[in-house]
Each structure stands twice: as structure tokens, then as C-alpha cells.
Amino acid sequence: MPVDGQPQTVRKAVVVGGNRIPFARTGGAYTKTSNQDMLTAALDGLIARFGLQEERIGEVAAGAVLKHSRDFNLTREAVLGSALSPETPAYDLQQACATGLETVLGLANKIRLGQLDSAIAGGVDSASDAPIAVSEGLREVLLDLSRAKTLPQRLQILARLRPKDLAPDAPNTGEPRTGLSMGEHQALTTAQWNISREAQDELALNSHRNLAAAYDAGFFDDLLTPYRGLTRDSNLRPDTSPEKLASLKPVFGRNLGSEATMTAGNSTPLTDGASTVLLASEDWADGHDLPKLATVLDGEAAAVDFVHGKDGLLMAPVFAVPRLLARNGLTLDDIDFFEIHEAFAGTVLSTLAAWEDEEFGRERLGLDGAFGKVDRSRLNVNGSSLAAGHPFAATGGRIVATLAKMLHEKGTSGGRPALGLVSVCAAGGQGVVALLEAYTDGNTAGEVHD
Amino acid sequence: MTDTYARLVNHGVGRDLARKLGLPQPAELRRYRPGQPLIDGPVLVGGSGPGADGIAAALLSWGLDVRRHAVPKERLGAIVLVLDALEAPGDLEQPVLAAAPALRDLAPGGRVVTVSRVPGGTPATAAARQGVDGLLRSLAKELRAGATGNGIVLAEDVSPTAPSALGALRFFLSGRSAFVDGQFVRVGSADGSLPDDADAPLAGKVAVVTGAARGIGAAIARTLHRDGATVVAVDVPAAGDHLAEVANGIRGTALQLDITRDDAGQRIIDHAVHRHGRLDVVVHNAGITRDKLLVNMDQSRWGSVIEVNIAAQLRINEALLASEHFRSAPRIVSVASTSGIAGNRGQTNYAASKGGVMGMVRATAPLLAEYGGSINAVAPGFIETEMTARIPFATREIARRLNSLQQGGQPGDVAEAISFLAGDSAGGISGEVLRVCGQNLVGA
Numbered sequence: 001m002p003v004d005g006q007p008q009t010v011r012k013a014v015v016v017g018g019n020r021i022p023f024a025r026t027g028g029a030y031t032k033t034s035n036q037d038m039l040t041a042a043l044d045g046l047i048a049r050f051g052l053q054e055e056r057i058g059e060v061a062a063g064a065v066l067k068h069s070r071d072f073n074l075t076r077e078a079v080l081g082s083a084l085s086p087e088t089p090a091y092d093l094q095q096a097c098a099t100g101l102e103t104v105l106g107l108a109n110k111i112r113l114g115q116l117d118s119a120i121a122g123g124v125d126s127a128s129d130a131p132i133a134v135s136e137g138l139r140e141v142l143l144d145l146s147r148a149k150t151l152p153q154r155l156q157i158l159a160r161l162r163p164k165d166l167a168p169d170a171p172n173t174g175e176p177r178t179g180l181s182m183g184e185h186q187a188l189t190t191a192q193w194n195i196s197r198e199a200q201d202e203l204a205l206n207s208h209r210n211l212a213a214a215y216d217a218g219f220f221d222d223l224l225t226p227y228r229g230l231t232r233d234s235n236l237r238p239d240t241s242p243e244k245l246a247s248l249k250p251v252f253g254r255n256l257g258s259e260a261t262m263t264a265g266n267s268t269p270l271t272d273g274a275s276t277v278l279l280a281s282e283d284w285a286d287g288h289d290l291p292k293l294a295t296v297l298d299g300e301a302a303a304v305d306f307v308h309g310k311d312g313l314l315m316a317p318v319f320a321v322p323r324l325l326a327r328n329g330l331t332l333d334d335i336d337f338f339e340i341h342e343a344f345a346g347t348v349l350s351t352l353a354a355w356e357d358e359e360f361g362r363e364r365l366g367l368d369g370a371f372g373k374v375d376r377s378r379l380n381v382n383g384s385s386l387a388a389g390h391p392f393a394a395t396g397g398r399i400v401a402t403l404a405k406m407l408h409e410k411g412t413s414g415g416r417p418a419l420g421l422v423s424v425c426a427a428g429g430q431g432v433v434a435l436l437e438a439y440t441d442g443n444t445a446g447e448v449h450d
Numbered sequence: 451m452t453d454t455y456a457r458l459v460n461h462g463v464g465r466d467l468a469r470k471l472g473l474p475q476p477a478e479l480r481r482y483r484p485g486q487p488l489i490d491g492p493v494l495v496g497g498s499g500p501g502a503d504g505i506a507a508a509l510l511s512w513g514l515d516v517r518r519h520a521v522p523k524e525r526l527g528a529i530v531l532v533l534d535a536l537e538a539p540g541d542l543e544q545p546v547l548a549a550a551p552a553l554r555d556l557a558p559g560g561r562v563v564t565v566s567r568v569p570g571g572t573p574a575t576a577a578a579r580q581g582v583d584g585l586l587r588s589l590a591k592e593l594r595a596g597a598t599g600n601g602i603v604l605a606e607d608v609s610p611t612a613p614s615a616l617g618a619l620r621f622f623l624s625g626r627s628a629f630v631d632g633q634f635v636r637v638g639s640a641d642g643s644l645p646d647d648a649d650a651p652l653a654g655k656v657a658v659v660t661g662a663a664r665g666i667g668a669a670i671a672r673t674l675h676r677d678g679a680t681v682v683a684v685d686v687p688a689a690g691d692h693l694a695e696v697a698n699g700i701r702g703t704a705l706q707l708d709i710t711r712d713d714a715g716q717r718i719i720d721h722a723v724h725r726h727g728r729l730d731v732v733v734h735n736a737g738i739t740r741d742k743l744l745v746n747m748d749q750s751r752w753g754s755v756i757e758v759n760i761a762a763q764l765r766i767n768e769a770l771l772a773s774e775h776f777r778s779a780p781r782i783v784s785v786a787s788t789s790g791i792a793g794n795r796g797q798t799n800y801a802a803s804k805g806g807v808m809g810m811v812r813a814t815a816p817l818l819a820e821y822g823g824s825i826n827a828v829a830p831g832f833i834e835t836e837m838t839a840r841i842p843f844a845t846r847e848i849a850r851r852l853n854s855l856q857q858g859g860q861p862g863d864v865a866e867a868i869s870f871l872a873g874d875s876a877g878g879i880s881g882e883v884l885r886v887c888g889q890n891l892v893g894a
Contacts, residue, residue: 045694045704048698049704051702225706289725290725
């Protein structure tokens with residue numbers, strides 16, 4: 001609390017734990033399931049795990065990228081359908097694929113400032129149950145019709161309708177300003193950074209193997225609650241092989257002149273799913289006898305000018321991470337776990353390539369040379385989106401809960417709390433990154449001192 | 451899971467028809483609901499001596515209407531036969547025949563409870579005491595309209611008004627014992643205490659229930675919660691969605707855990723202690739069936755059943771016994787099965803595991819005694835669950851009628867017996883197996 005003009009003390013925001021439902025490939029187990037149903041299920045699993053029934057949580061924030069207009073209060077409606085106290089407030093947030101991570105950062109900041117003691121961050125997306133809009137022509141006619149007063153007026157308006165107006169306006173993931181799909185955008189970047197097909201397939205293979213191993217070890221036993229018959233992510237292929245991945249035909253970048261390298265195997269599929277993360281102040285966690293896995297230290301957003309081709313669509317994290325680490329006096333070598341969202345294998349590899357590039361470091365990042373090298377043995381060690389799938393807004397919550405548990409298990413590293421970095425790229429040329437640290441009672445790398 | 455036949459023969463035309471044709475007419479059982487009276491109608495206390503006087507006084511203190519002599523034509527809620535001082539078989543005649551005419555006046559859902567001693571002493575005393583066994587089991591088969599007969603057997607030096615004797619008496623008289631029939635509970639010591647609030651006997655306790663996602667396990671979790679306990683609901687990660695639903699319905703916590711993991715016991719203790727501050731009760735309910743005639747049995751069917759149903763329990767108990775957090779009158783209750791007693795075709799593996807549970811319970815009892823703890827098993831007979839609903843119609847129909855109550859039990863009936871054994875009032879009962887089978891005609 002501010003006292004006599006003293007600066008407000010920033011306290012810790014900790015990750016207590018998380019819960020998600022298994023992610024399902026679009027058209028699979030959750031085909032007929034709404035965003036609200038999935039988010040409610042993810043919340044109820046979290047509530048059961050931590051005994052939060054009838055608890056008034058400070059605030060719940062979540063969102064969806066593909067959202068029906070009727071879901072204007074999606075998160076609040078999910079809260080009302082859950083076992084939480086109906087007196088728990090909630091809000092929706094939308095920042096494309098960074099939605100989930102941004103809910104974590106926003107709520108953690110409120111906790112740090114003392115505005116909240118507890119919060120649940122989350123996200124959900126369904127590409128199966130996607131909204132379909134009517135055409136602009138039909139929409140205008142319908143609106144005019146609602147304003148018409150007489151029958152002749154109505155008939156006159158209806159006469160404006162043309163057959164093409166009746167075709168529905170299906171959602172697409174293309175960029176409004178370029179008309180290119182995300183995959184085609186990434187194909188440009190992948191080619192620009194000369195990322196090979198083999199390297200992309202290898203990253204995809206590791207993602208599947210790491211995720212499968214984590215499941216087998218029971219790592220997700222307290223991070224996931226089964227839903228609608230699914231107990232694991234349906235996209236996971238534990239038995240995939242370099243040969244199988246190599247046999248897939250390229251689907252993006254086939255008209256670039258160079259060899260097309262991006263396949264269904266090294267790109268994430270459309271996915272349905274939901275995730276949640278329980279955040280709290282230390283006192284609230286202690287008062288509720290709940291664990292404190294990790295501290296949310298800091299976050300940073302960035303955006304790039306992809307419209308004019310200055311940078312690739314999904315390259316914003318390349319700029320966000322150096323700023324975040326510099327502010328905290330850290331380098332890539334200090335990070336124990338890297339969680340770089342695998343929108344496409346090419347995205348991760350282009351990011352790493354940019355950081356290793358001397359010229360890019362000097363000219364674009366304003367450094368003396370290359371930003372640095374990511375130790376690949378610390379990258380996405382329990383799998384990431386290529387294997388798990390990527391229900392847009394749910395990915396941030398998946399990563400934060402997973403990373404918090406990994407940091408907790410690791411404890412300390414070289415005498416200081418283990419550090420984890422999250423990087424999520426997003427549509428619109430955006431990126432959000434965050435820094436987490438294993439929870440300890442002592443001082444932390446990002447601690448704010450008076 | 452509904453017994454359509456029982457519904458049919460209890461109402462209207464179906465009832466009349468069943469009566470005329472002499473078909474079995476399973477009664478609607480008197481089941482416990484919080485707040486309802488312990489028993490409807492007066493209780494006749496038969497037998498004489500300090501034991502009978504003590505029990506009559508206890509029943510009076512519970513607010514019951516007590517008779518020491520039968521009043522002809524008066525509807526009775528229960529008959530308690532106190533036979534704790536028998537010295538020879540001839541001693542049975544007077545108290546038993548004195549109470550006999552009153553059986554006509556026993557209300558539907560009434561109770562007969564005998565109180566006697568563990569066979570021992572002189573040959574004549576032992577004969578008299580063992581005689582009660584045959585008497586009660588036969589009488590239970592004569593009772594109709596959902597009435598049941600059960601017995602309390604006291605160790606040599608245990609008073610008929612010892613806490614667990616009264617606890618067992620209360621259990622047998624109440625609707626909690628609806629599907630327990632023709633059974634004896636042995637009270638081995640004067641340990642235990644009666645709860646302050648009979649409707650919240652587990653208040654303040656933290657209980658872990660394995661296999662809690664569905665069926666009998668879910669019923670156990672809900673019943674322990676109803677009786678005042680904070681419940682940790684445990685099941686395999688793959689059953690997590692049902693588990694969350696159960697936990698959220700009873701303000702408990704869900705622990706997704708494969709109990710066959712080596713560290714399962716420690717994880718259970720850690721969760722209970724870190725989240726809820728203590729651990730008082732562990733109910734080993736998780737179990738699987740992999741039925742096959744022994745001649746066709748393979749390693750995976752045999753091994754998995756033994757592993758889940760008994761080996762995992764043994765490992766978890768080892769961790770519990772080694773933990774300093776499980777020292778304050780702890781309770782373990784295991785779910786066995788009548789298959790483990792009487793055997794069941796196609797269930798050699800399952801029956802071996804459930805027989806194992808009963809052996810484990812007997813041998814573990816002395817290890818818990820020094821902490822005022824107890825361990826017991828409950829052996830369900832035919833219970834109406836999703837599992838038994840999958841048995842072919844004819845087989846199921848025969849299985850559910852082959853007991854004195856002519857019906858299958860409900861998951862809640864098993865849960866009631868477990869809740870009783872989990873409470874403070876069962877402290878003097880340990881190493882026992884209580885059957886919840888409606889006096890199943892096989893394997894008595």
C-alpha cells in the first residue's frame with residue numbers, strides 16, 4: 001500500500017498450478033463443444049485440483065481468438081457455469097495467439113501491485129465450433145430491415161439481396177493486410193533464414209518425443225484433466241519417425257521459387273482446447289495451503305512491420321526477448337528452460353537463427369554482435385505446440401503451467417532460482433514474452449529493491 | 451442400474467400379482483438420511499443382567515423408546531437380544547423364546563441385533579456362544595419386509611457398552627446398515643469413542659478415497675463428506691474428469707494418481723497434509739476386474755489385478771505406517787469382495803486379490819493398534835453399479851435375488867459401512883471383514 005508518497009512495494013505473483021483439457025485436433029473429440037464448455041471444464045478441473053469450490057477468486061481473465069459474438073462475456077459465463085463463487089469477476093482479453101500469456105502477465109501485475117490476491121488466467125479456442133458470419137451484403141440488408149417501418153419498405157430492402165449475399169463468410173486465419181495465411185507468411189521467413197526441411201522435421205520429431213515422454217513419466221498428471229474421452233492431446237504421435245515426417249508433402253511456400261520445406265508435420269494443426277493457470281500472492285497461497293511453483297518476474301510485448309516486409313510475421317519475439325533480458329540483467333545463458341511456442345518449426349528455428357546472426361544483432365537489435373545461442377537441450381523439453389497442438393488462446397496457459405512445474409522441480413540452478421523464458425508469437429506481427437523463476441523464499445533475479 | 455423388477459412388485463397391480471404368484475418381493479430398504487430418527491418405533495431389549503441393563507440405558511440416552519418386555523401387538527422398531535452372559539446352550543432358550551413372539555410385531559425395515567461374546571471358555575460356554583452365530587444367521591433369513599438381523603460379538607473383557615459395541619449397535623439399528631444382513635461385527639477392545647454429533651461422525655477428519663471417480667468410490671467420497679470429513683478424491687489420471695466432478699460436488703480436492711506408482715503412498719500423504727493439514731482415514735477402494743477362466747488366464751490379466759487390488763494397497767499402507775502424520779487414531783478401510791470369501795467362477799485373479807485384502811487387514815491390525823488405529827475391510831456382495839449393469843440380464847437377475855433381501859445393494863450401502871468403520875466409534879473394531887451383501891446365499 002502506498003504510504004506518505006513512498007513508492008508502492010511490488011510483491012511477488014506466484015504460479016500455484018494449472019489445468020488444461022487435452023488438446024484435440026479440429027474435427028475430433030471436441031467438434032460439437034463450445035468455447036464456453038471447454039473453458040468451464042478447464043476451470044472445474046483447476047477448482048477440483050486446488051479445492052477452490054465456492055471460492056471468490058479476485059479475478060478471472062481469459063479469451064478466445066475465434067469467438068462468437070454471443071460470447072461477449074465468455075469468461076464470466078464460464079465462471080458462472082463453474083464451481084467457483086458466482087461473486088468472482090471476470091473479463092475477456094484478446095491478443096491473437098498471445099491471449100493466454102497476456103492474461104497471465106496482466107493478472108500477475110495486478111497481484112504484484114496488491115490489487116488482487118488471487119487470479120485465474122486462461123484461454124480457449126475452437127476451430128471446430130468457429131463462428132460463421134453472414135456476408136456484408138446480407139448483414140446490411142438485415143440491419144436495414146430491422147429499421148424499416150412498412151411492408152413496402154421491407155420488400156424494397158429485401159429486393160436488394162443477390163444470391164452471392166447468401167454465401168456465409170467463413171473465418172480464415174489470413175492476415176487482413178496481406179491476404180496471406182500465417183503459413184505462407186512463415187514460409188517467407190523460413191526461406192529468408194535458410195531453414196532446412198531436415199532441421200524443421202527434427203524439431204517436430206523432438207516435440208512429439210518430448211511430449212510423449214512427459215506423458216509417460218506422469219508429468220501431466222497434475223496439469224491436465226481428461227475431457228470428452230480424451231486423456232492425451234490427440235495430435236501427439238509418439239511413434240512418428242524422421243522417415244514419416246520426411247514423406248510428407250510441403251503445404252506452404254510452394255510458389256516461392258526456392259524449395260518448399262513446410263509440411264503438415266512441421267506446422268501446428270488447427271486445434272480445440274482450453275487452459276487455465278492459478279496465480280496468487282504468497283500470502284494467499286500460504287493461507288490456502290497451496291503450493292508456490294514459480295514467480296512471474298516480467299513480461300514484454302513487441303510488434304514488427306510485416307506488412308511492408310521489413311520482418312517476418314511471427315518474428316516479434318526476436319525483438320521482445322533481448323529487451324526483456326536486458327532489463328533484468330540476464331543473457332540467454334542464464335535461462336534454464338526455453339519455452340518457444342512452436343507455431344511452425346520454422347518459426348522457432350528462424351528465431352534462433354536471428355539471435356545467432358552477427359549482422360542481425362548489430363543492425364536490428366542494436367547489440368555489439370549476435371544476441372546469443374539457445375542451448376537446444378533446454379528448449380521445449382516437455383514438448384510444445386507441434387506435438388500438443390495449438391488452440392490459439394489456450395497455448396499461453398499450457399506453457400506457463402508446464403514451465404512453472406518444470407522450474408519448481410528444478411529448484412535452483414548454479415546457486416540461484418532456476419529461470420524460464422516463454423516466447424509466443426501472434427498474428428498481426430506481434431509477440432509476447434515472459435520471464436518466470438522457480439519460487440524460493442529468498443531474493444530473486446528480478447526482485448525490485450527500494 | 452435400477453432394479454425394475456423390485457419397483458414393479460412394490461406397487462399397484464404388480465404387487466398384487468407377485469403376491470398371488472408367490473414371486474420374490476424385494477422390499478424397499480430403510481436407508482439413512484441425515485436428521486431422520488435412528489429408528490422408528492420402540493426397541494425391545496431382550497436378555498437380562500448388567501449387559502442388557504447397560505444397553506437399555508444407552509438406548510434410552512439416545513432418546514429411543516425402550517421396552518424390557520414385549521407388549522403384544524405393539525409395532526417394534528427393533529429387537530436387541532443381549533446374550534453376553536451365556537454359560538451353556540440351555541441358557542439360550544429363555545431369552546430367545548421370550549423375544550420370539552415379538553418378531554411378529556417387527557416393523558418393515560426393522561432390526562434384530564444380538565450382542566454376544568467371542569466363543570471361548572469352557573466347552574459349554576463356547577457352544578452357547580457359537581450357537582448365537584447359527585441362531586442369528588437363520589433368523590436373518592426368516593425376517594421379511596427389509597428387516598435385517600446382525601450381531602455384535604464382544605471379546606472376553608469388552609463391556610457391552612464399550613464405545614465400539616454401542617457404535618456398532620447404532621450402525622445396525624440405523625438405516626446406514628440397510629444392506630448388511632446376517633453379519634457379525636467383532637469388538638476386540640474398549641478403544642474408540644462415540645461422536646458428539648451422530649449426524650457428523652467424521653467432522654474435522656481428512657479422508658482419502660481411492661477409485662473415487664465413479665461407482666462405489668464416488669458414493670464413498672460423498673458419504674464421508676456428508677458425515678463431516680474433508681475428502682481427497684483419488685483416481686487414475688485418465689478418470690480425471692469424473693474425479694473433478696466428484697471433488698467439486700463435495701468441496702474436496704482431486705488427486706489424479708495411479709496408485710500402482712511406487713511413490714503413491716507418499717503422494718497421498720503429502721497431498722492430504724499439505725492441502726488439508728492432516729490425514730485420518732484412507733479408504734482403499736480402487737480395484738479392477740479382468741475376468742477369465744483360470745485355464746485361459748494370461749499374465750497381464752493376473753498381474754494387473756493383483757497389482758492394483760492388493761499390491762498397491764500393501765505399498766501405500768507401508769508408507770502410511772511409516773508416516774508420522776498417520777498416528778492419531780488413524781483408520782484404514784479396504785474394499786474386499788464376497789468373491790474373495792465364496793469364490794466366483796472366472797474370478798480366480800480377482801478373488802485371490804480380494805482374499806489378499808482380508809489377509810492384509812488381519813495382519814495389519816496389530817501394527818496400527820499402538821496408535822489407536824484400526825484397519826478393516828468391507829466385502830460388498832451384488833451392488834448395483836455401472837460394472838454390474840454390464841452383466842448379462844439373466845445372470846444379473848439371479849445374482850441380485852440370491853440374498854435374504856432379494857435385491858442388489860446400492861453403492862451408498864457399501865459407503866455407509868465404510869463411513870462407520872472410518873469413524874471414532876469403530877476404534878475397538880480392527881482386523882475385521884464386514885460383508886455388505888444382504889446375506890448373500892453363497893459363501894456364507
